[in-house]
Amino acid sequence: MFFEGSEKKVEVLVHNDNFSLLTDINDEFWAELVNCCHAKILSSISNEQCKAFLLSESSLFVWHSSFLILTCGETNLVNSVEYFIQQLGVDKIKHLTYQRKNEYFSHAQPSCFGDDIKQLSQYIDGTAMRFGAMDSHHNFVFHQNNGFQASAEDKTYEIFAYQISEQASKHLTREGVNSADIRQFLRLEELVPGFQIDDFTFEPYGYSVNAILAGKYLTIHVTPQADSSYVSFASNLNLIELLPIILAVLKPASLDVLSNNELEFEALTKANIPSNYISQSLVQQSLTTGSVINFANYILPKQHFSQAVILDVNANNHAL
Amino acid sequence: MFFEGSEKKVEVLVHNDNFSLLTDINDEFWAELVNCCHAKILSSISNEQCKAFLLSESSLFVWHSSFLILTCGETNLVNSVEYFIQQLGVDKIKHLTYQRKNEYFSHAQPSCFGDDIKQLSQYIDGTAMRFGAMDSHHNFVFHQNNGFQASAEDKTYEIFAYQISEQASKHLTREGVNSADIRQFLRLEELVPGFQIDDFTFEPYGYSVNAILAGKYLTIHVTPQADSSYVSFASNLNLIELLPIILAVLKPASLDVLSNNELEFEALTKANIPSNYISQSLVQQSLTTGSVINFANYILPKQHFSQAVILDVNANNHAL
Numbered sequence: 001m002f003f004e005g006s007e008k009k010v011e012v013l014v015h016n017d018n019f020s021l022l023t024d025i026n027d028e029f030w031a032e033l034v035n036c037c038h039a040k041i042l043s044s045i046s047n048e049q050c051k052a053f054l055l056s057e058s059s060l061f062v063w064h065s066s067f068l069i070l071t072c073g074e075t076n077l078v079n080s081v082e083y084f085i086q087q088l089g090v091d092k093i094k095h096l097t098y099q100r101k102n103e104y105f106s107h108a109q110p111s112c113f114g115d116d117i118k119q120l121s122q123y124i125d126g127t128a129m130r131f132g133a134m135d136s137h138h139n140f141v142f143h144q145n146n147g148f149q150a151s152a153e154d155k156t157y158e159i160f161a162y163q164i165s166e167q168a169s170k171h172l173t174r175e176g177v178n179s180a181d182i183r184q185f186l187r188l189e190e191l192v193p194g195f196q197i198d199d200f201t202f203e204p205y206g207y208s209v210n211a212i213l214a215g216k217y218l219t220i221h222v223t224p225q226a227d228s229s230y231v232s233f234a235s236n237l238n239l240i241e242l243l244p245i246i247l248a249v250l251k252p253a254s255l256d257v258l259s260n261n262e263l264e265f266e267a268l269t270k271a272n273i274p275s276n277y278i279s280q281s282l283v284q285q286s287l288t289t290g291s292v293i294n295f296a297n298y299i300l301p302k303q304h305f306s307q308a309v310i311l312d313v314n315a316n317n318h319a320l
Numbered sequence: 321m322f323f324e325g326s327e328k329k330v331e332v333l334v335h336n337d338n339f340s341l342l343t344d345i346n347d348e349f350w351a352e353l354v355n356c357c358h359a360k361i362l363s364s365i366s367n368e369q370c371k372a373f374l375l376s377e378s379s380l381f382v383w384h385s386s387f388l389i390l391t392c393g394e395t396n397l398v399n400s401v402e403y404f405i406q407q408l409g410v411d412k413i414k415h416l417t418y419q420r421k422n423e424y425f426s427h428a429q430p431s432c433f434g435d436d437i438k439q440l441s442q443y444i445d446g447t448a449m450r451f452g453a454m455d456s457h458h459n460f461v462f463h464q465n466n467g468f469q470a471s472a473e474d475k476t477y478e479i480f481a482y483q484i485s486e487q488a489s490k491h492l493t494r495e496g497v498n499s500a501d502i503r504q505f506l507r508l509e510e511l512v513p514g515f516q517i518d519d520f521t522f523e524p525y526g527y528s529v530n531a532i533l534a535g536k537y538l539t540i541h542v543t544p545q546a547d548s549s550y551v552s553f554a555s556n557l558n559l560i561e562l563l564p565i566i567l568a569v570l571k572p573a574s575l576d577v578l579s580n581n582e583l584e585f586e587a588l589t590k591a592n593i594p595s596n597y598i599s600q601s602l603v604q605q606s607l608t609t610g611s612v613i614n615f616a617n618y619i620l621p622k623q624h625f626s627q628a629v630i631l632d633v634n635a636n637n638h639a640l
Contacts, residue, residue, distance in 0.1 A: 002454070104454045107426045117633055129628040134322070134424045134548050135482045135574055136619075137455065141628070162455040228454050254455055266625075278598050278621045285628035293628070299456070299619070301598045305586075308449040308461070308605035308613070313437055 003206070004108065005223035005230030006101040007058055007070045008077040008116075012084065013094040013148075016065035022051060023064070029087065034060060036083040037075040045198040045212060052210040052217060054198050059210050059219040059234075065094075070234060072221060076110045078119045090123045095148040095289065100140045101160065101256075102132075104228065113140040127288065131295035132281040137162075137256050139295055143287055150289040156260040157239035159246060161231040163253035164224070172224030173205045182207045182222070187245050192218050192237070227309060240265070243272040255298045265294040273298060323526070324428065325543035325550030326421040327378055327390045328397040328436075332404065333414040333468075336385035342371060343384070349407065354380060356403040357395040365518040365532060372530040372537060374518050379530050379539040379554075385414075390554060392541060396430045398439045410443045415468040415609070420460045421480065421576075422452075424548065433460040447608065451615035452601040457482075457576050459615055463607055470609040476580040477559035479566060481551040483573035484544070492544030493525045502527045502542070507565050512538050512557070547629060560585070563592040575618045585614040593618060 014021060030053060031041050039057040046052065053060040058070040071077045078098070085093070098120060100113050111119075117128050124144050132138030137160075164172075171177070171185055179199045183189070188197065192211040195218070199209035207222040218235040231250055233239055239246070240257060247255070255277060259265055265284070277298035284294050334341060350373060351361050359377040366372065373380040378390040391397045398418070405413070418440060420433050431439075437448050444464050452458030457480075484492075491497070491505055499519045503509070508517065512531040515538070519529035527542040538555040551570055553559055559566070560577060567575070575597060579585055585604070597618035604614050 105426070105432070107429060107432045109427060112425070112427045114635070117631075121633055126633065128631040128633050130631060131628045133483055133573070135457065135550075140631075142633075163453055230455075253453070278619075280600075280619050280622065282622040282625045283628055284625040294625075295628075299598075299600050302600065302602040305602045305604040305614075308451045308603050308615075311437075311448040311450060311460075313441055313446065313448050313462075315434070 002105060002228045003223050003225065004074065004103050004105055005072050005221065005228070005232065006103045007072045007221070007232060008075065008101075009068070009070045009099040009234070010077055010081055011066065011068045011097045012081070013066045013096075014088075014092050015094050020064040021062050021067055022049075025062070030060060030062065033080045033083050034069075036079040037071050037077045039071050039075055042200055043198055045196050045210065047196065047212055047214065049215045050212050050217060052198060052212050052219075054200055054208055054210050058208065058221050061210070061212075061217055061219070063215070068234075070219065070221075070232075072223075074108055074110060078111070078116045081120065082123075085123050093124070093144070095146065095150075096120075096124055096126070096144045098142040102138045102140075117142045129285060131258070131283040131285065131293065132297060136280050137254065137297040138281070139256075139258060141293065143289065145288055148289055150261070150287075150291040152261055152290070154260070154291075155238070155262055156234070156236050157262065158235075158256070158258040159233040159239050159243070160256035160258075161246065161250045161252035162229065162255070164229045164231060165251035166226065168250050169224050169226045169229050172207065172222060173226070177201065177205075179207070183209070185249065186220065186222075187249055190245055191242055238262070238268075240268040240272050247274070253300045257294075257296045257298070259294045261291055262294060263292065265296075269296060276300060322425060322548045323543050323545065324394065324423050324425055325392050325541065325548070325552065326423045327392045327541070327552060328395065328421075329388070329390045329419040329554070330397055330401055331386065331388045331417045332401070333386045333416075334408075334412050335414050339412075340384040341382050341387055342369075345382070350380060350382065353400045353403050354389075356399040357391055357397045359391050359395055362520055363518055365516050365530065367516065367532055367534065369535045370532050370537060372518060372532050372539075374520055374528055374530050378528065378541050381530070381532075381537055381539070383535070390539065390541075390552075392543075394428055394430060398431065398436045401440065402443075405443050413444070413464070415466065415470075416440075416444055416446070416464045418462040422458045422460075433462075437462045449605060451578070451603045451605065451613065452617060456600050457574065457617040458601070459576075459578060461613065463609065465608055468609055470581070470607075470611040472581055472610070474580070474611075475558070475582055476554070476556050477582065478555075478576070478578040479553040479559050479563070480576035480578075481566065481570045481572035482549065482575070484549045484551060485571035486546065488570050489544050489546045489549050492527065492542060493546070497521065497525075499527070503529070505569065506540065506542075507569055510565055511562055558582070558588075560588040560592050567594070573620045577614075577616045577618070579614045581611055582614060583612065585616075589616060596620060
């Protein structure tokens with residue numbers, strides 16, 4: 001069965017004079033915010049700087065002066081933003097960024113990116129852009145235009161792996177696979193040594209993990225089924241440097257790398273991505289916030305003919 | 321403005337004992353059939369073997385014992401098939417093949433491929449398959465399972481060119497461009513020398529052409545706008561051998577090649593596609609009809625970073 005792993009992502013920075021999202025807002029507020037996009041909180045972990053919620057559809061991270069929420073499937077994340085604005089007021093927002101990966105079954109989505117930015121534009125004046133061509137992997141980004149200047153130290157990274165190896169897909173979908181198995185398979189201890197971990201294995205398959213250590217975070221979401229496999233990584237750790245581990249584990253035929261404020265993007269990707277991966281997209285854009293976004297998609301060229309995928313004519317799903 | 325150039329395509333072979341689609345069916349029937357998927361007949365040309373209709377959304381070809389219809393945009397082509405079945409009876413159909421290219425704004429489509437084959441399956445027992453990965457260019461094919469054996473001589477070819485060169489896009493969208501200009505630009509006289517031609521230039525842009533000569537046909541549909549450029553070719557001429565002309569004219573960054581019963585696919589593509597095009601997909605599948613379908617997608621690797629595409633936040637369209 002097809003599952004739309006592609007995520008929508010919102011990052012909101014707030015004005016934090018005598019106010020902390022982490023200590024002045026209770027869990028019921030976040031539960032309701034998550035509920036607004038039709039997701040649920042499954043569990044959470046926290047430290048002095050961060051609370052990380054594992055969701056039925058991805059993750060929510062709350063820090064003192066910002067929060068980050070990623071949701072996959074058929075969620076309408078802008079509704080959660082609207083809830084935040086209605087509860088706390090738009091003036092509480094110092095800066096907002098909304099991002100959406102292209103989907104592979106947008107027919108089933110409650111909104112498209114055009115709808116989303118129309119809804120956001122009721123509250124927030126912003127700029128919208130697309131990274132990557134319409135007919136290949138691409139990301140939409142909408143960011144607020146209000147004179148806000150981002151810190152060059154605020155570096156974030158995302159990796160989206162598609163068409164993972166048959167071996168990886170089989171391992172991650174085998175019956176009885178549990179979180180401990182998957183953690184080991186993903187080499188989590190090497191990716192985030194010493195981090196506090198919260199993870200969940202979904203039925204019949206699928207896996208999510210949040211990892212935090214002081215101000216550092218990593219979240220991974222795994223859609224392992226062979227015909228629509230997708231594994232996403234989001235972090236403020238340098239994921240490009242971790243690509244050798246990620247690629248060795250997943251061996252994806254297609255790979256997106258997205259970074260915010262990584263000025264060494266070109267050198268780092270060259271050093272960490274084997275040369276048999278070919279660049280399908282290379283995009284770099286400076287924002288009015290001073291941030292620089294880099295996006296690249298790499299593919300593994302096919303050498304041999306494979307057979308077509310036979311589809312179930314009578315399947316009661318939209319996976320076609 | 322984004323236009324969904326991706327086509328749906330139906331080919332129907334009929335039992336032709338004392339019956340000819342070409343001479344026993346009038347134009348009003350075809351006009352109504354085309355109307356059922358919300359397209360219109362613009363004009364037509366004919367010879368003793370074929371009548372070719374140019375449509376507001378692509379083309380319809382009628383021969384004595386078969387017809388082929390391609391429609392783009394937001395058409396629901398299966399409704400036209402349903403009309404044919406309701407008017408002439410499903411027993412008139414000797415064999416049916418339905419094909420659909422993946423779209424880039426499926427949110428706006430009246431149906432998805434899963435919906436289409438459910439509708440077709442009410443009348444026809446068939447097999448559905450996908451050529452190419454979900455996260456890259458792919459074609460869906462549904463074909464009837466009724467013991468029909470195709471002729472190995474029935475060879476057809478399709479080329480789908482995406483991200484045509486800036487120069488080609490500019491030429492094809494410039495103000496006042498007319499059909500004679502576009503014919504020359506596409507080097508139509510070299511592609512189909514001596515063919516009867518029927519073409520149409522759309523406002524504000526877009527171009528369609530049908531060309532026939534005895535039993536041979538070529539149809540080309542051009543969506544030239546820079547941000548969603550797409551040019552499709554369908555023919556029973558060997559389009560792979562014509563690729564050097566097509567690639568020289570359009571210089572696309574992405575190229576699909578699809579063939580039916582071309583057993584020299586690998587050698588022909590190797591000979592006619594420059595080696596700087598990299599294979600993203602290579603699929604070969606034998607059908608129960610005895611036909612062999614080949615599908616390949618090629619991309620031009622990116623060497624340099626480009627900027628993001630800035631989108632109009634206030635645009636009243638779904639092009640995002």
